[in-house]
Amino acid sequence: MWDAHVDVVVVGSGVAGLTAAHDAAAAGLRVVIITKDAPEAGSTRWAQGGIAVVDAATGDTIDAHLHDTVVAGAGLTDPVVAAAVVTEGIAAVARLRARGAVFDSLAPSGPGDPGALLRTREGGHHADRIIHAGGDATGAEVERALLAATGMPAVLAGHLALDVVTDVAGSACGVTVLAPSGRVGLIRAGAVVLATGGCGQLYAATSNPPVATADGVAIALRAGAQVADLEFIQFHPTVLFTDGGLAGQRPLVSEAVRGAGAVLVDGAGRRVMTGVHPLADLAPRDVVSLAITRRMAENPGGIDDHVFLDARAVEGFARRFPTITAACTAAGVDPQRQLIPVAPAEHFQCGGVWTDLQGRTTINRLYAVGEVARTGLHGANRLASNSLLEGLVMGERAAADIVENPVPLGEPIAVPQPRTVDPPAVGQLQRSMSKRVGIGRDATSLAQVLFPRPDPGARVSRESVEAANITLVARLVVTAAATRTESRGAHVRLDFPERRLAWAQPISLTLTADDELEIGALRPAVPV
Incomplete structure (x- = not known):
């Protein structure tokens, strides 16, 4: 077995893991990022929706964003955690932009004016507070910026994290990994950060990429950590339905499309969300997904496996949603002239490895950030576009805690x-x-x-x-x-x-x- 030593090992290369890795490295720690595939193969790049972040100049408020988050969480959102993420997210987004992320902006009003960020609305929000990049490619831009940012730590690609190893005190002191050659190695570290994303591949149809196999939750659980809220699996109401049905990773049709005016209709052409919720087509995801499922069960128009999104009235659809347009075109659908066939599919795990507000799990020196973690922000149902925000804030918080509390490398008592x-x-x-x-x-x-x-x-x-x-x-x-x-x-x-x-x-x-x-x-x- 080969053996290596670092200060911090980060498992996963999404927004949360990359943020934690950058901040820890900037503080002078030796950091290595482990990815079982290419660094850009994770879930972050597939996030079409944007980042929910308040701009007081628009009349929006922290309290309003917090209210929407708590309401969506259906009584299980931790208000202290939510307040921290929503408040600190404003500065975290500013730091992300300083690292090179470029978001869609209004045209400058004159010399020296960079142009205000464009903001849209998504399900569950009562204000236009969602910033995007490339229309519907926010995750891809966030990932690009972080991977290209100055000071990017070393990446050990193609290496699958197997298990956390612990010392005699029960503290995490590294991970075992499987190399492409099939050899098992040990990377010792003063802190281990799990940032492995979600569990989409538990289901036959998902918006998640093939790498989303719930590795982080399984690793933490085997190490003795506590997990919570795993019953709350969020299904995205609208993934693209094609002639082959729903199988494997499905292209998303972002909620931003409904935010731009598209509406859901059934096989008989009737509106799906009328009378279901005060926000109608912009209701929280759980409400919309359940309404679609119930309507499909009624078999209107002889269709029982999908409904339709009518986006024909959305002006400039191809310009505003180039990624979705490309997916629709590949499926033989012209969204500006035809109804888009859609159905719900697994999208996001609201629970995960239990952590506190610093990303600390119930195992000392083991952290979890991003979708793999259960911080209490999402409660029973995630508010749209709060995930990238959480990844930024919790990545920063975990790194800060690691930097402030350095520990010497422990000696593993056993290799699982x-x-x-x-x-x-x-x-x-x-x-x-x-x-x-x-x-x-x-x-x-x-x-x-x-x-x-x-x-x-x-x-x-x-x-x-x-x-x-x-x-x-x-x-x-x-x-x-x-x-x-x-x-x-x-x-x-x-x-x-x-x-x-x-x-x-x-x-x-x-x-x-x-x-x-x-x-x-x-x-x-x-x-x-």
């Missing part, structure tokens, strides 16, 4: 053996998750999900390790969903349709030494 599952078995699990643990689930459907057994004899490979991670986190999602006997936010129990006051609390889970999932109370946050 990689967990593996036979990869072909995962396909059936993904289809089962989409069918039985989707937008609407009940006790019967949840009990029907069958999980592949671990296969210790399987060859240790990226595919077999990812299959093990998918299987473990699918167990988490099903267990949490079966435990929460109510409907709240992105979690809809068809057999328990009402929200219950007794469930206005997170469900936390840990992994026992016998690989059993244990439900427990959430630990109190570390005072900030």
